[in-house]
Amino acid sequence: MGKVVVIDHPLIQHKLTYIRDENTGSKEFRELVEEVSMLMAYEVTRDFPLQETEINTPVGPAKTKVIAGRKVGLVPILRAGLGMVNGMLKLIPAAKVGHVGLYRDPETLKPVEYYCKLPTDLPERDLIVIDPMLATGGSAVAAIGFLKERGAKSIKLVCLIAAPEGISAVQSAHPDVDIFAGAVDSHLNDHGYIVPGLGDAGDRLFGTK
Numbered sequence: 404m405g406k407v408v409v410i411d412h413p414l415i416q417h418k419l420t421y422i423r424d425e426n427t428g429s430k431e432f433r434e435l436v437e438e439v440s441m442l443m444a445y446e447v448t449r450d451f452p453l454q455e456t457e458i459n460t461p462v463g464p465a466k467t468k469v470i471a472g473r474k475v476g477l478v479p480i481l482r483a484g485l486g487m488v489n490g491m492l493k494l495i496p497a498a499k500v501g502h503v504g505l506y507r508d509p510e511t512l513k514p515v516e517y518y519c520k521l522p523t524d525l526p527e528r529d530l531i532v533i534d535p536m537l538a539t540g541g542s543a544v545a546a547i548g549f550l551k552e553r554g555a556k557s558i559k560l561v562c563l564i565a566a567p568e569g570i571s572a573v574q575s576a577h578p579d580v581d582i583f584a585g586a587v588d589s590h591l592n593d594h595g596y597i598v599p600g601l602g603d604a605g606d607r608l609f610g611t612k
């Protein structure tokens with residue numbers, strides 16, 4: 404079973420408060436999502452292996468370490484996942500970015516696919532699927548399924564806020580996938596929104612309704 408890591412760093416918890424606040428407008432919301440995503444990238448990459456290297460500092464030779472040739476792919480689930488891309492790229496600038504377009508049908512709550520463009524060397528990459536919200540889990544389960552159909556072998560899922568229902572859905576469909584979240588909230592309401600959550604992440608990022 405994949406692990407669930409709640410990243411409870413004070414900076415993330417502090418910023419999540421303002422992300423959740425209904426009085427936070429789109430500009431500040433976008434900035435905060437980017438900042439939290441950057442902080443989450445730090446934790447998500449914690450298991451990247453290092454290799455020794457030798458360089459010269461101005462004082463003399465030094466045996467030191469670099470990340471061992473990892474190829475990373477970020478895969479935002481459109482639209483809301485786009486809000487997390489730049490923050491993650493700040494810490495993992497060489498990552499390639501694939502896009503999976505999904506929206507959740509408001510009646511059935513099932514994900515509907517409308518776009519998919521992924522790096523061709525998917526099987527060689529450590530993939531990080533990003534989406535601020537893990538609600539029923541339908542979108543994440545489908546996006547991870549697309550990646551696996553195309554040969555992906557190493558996948559992590561990163562979200563700002565997860566519901567217990569979404570975590571269970573991902574764990575049962577994709578037990579090899581670790582989930583990183585800033586918070587795990589109480590439950591879903593009758594419309595499939597996370598309670599207390601933050602509302603509709605895509606609408607808040609892009610100022611739509």
Ligand SMILES: O=P(O)(O)OC[C@H]1O[C@H](OP(=O)(O)OP(=O)(O)O)[C@H](O)[C@@H]1O
Binds near residue numbers: 507535541595
């Ligand atoms: O876990 P689920 O129940 O599938 O819900 C989560 C999905 O819902 C939201 O996207 P939405 O459908 O609102 O599309 P958007 O990003 O274009 O707003 C969110 O960004 C996730 O992708």
Ligand SMILES: O=c1cc[nH]c(=O)[nH]1
Binds near residue numbers: 483596601603605
């Ligand atoms: O709470 C939720 C659930 C799904 N999608 C969102 O943007 N927010």
Ligand SMILES: [Mg+2]
Binds near residue numbers: 483603604605606
């Ligand atoms: Mg939305």
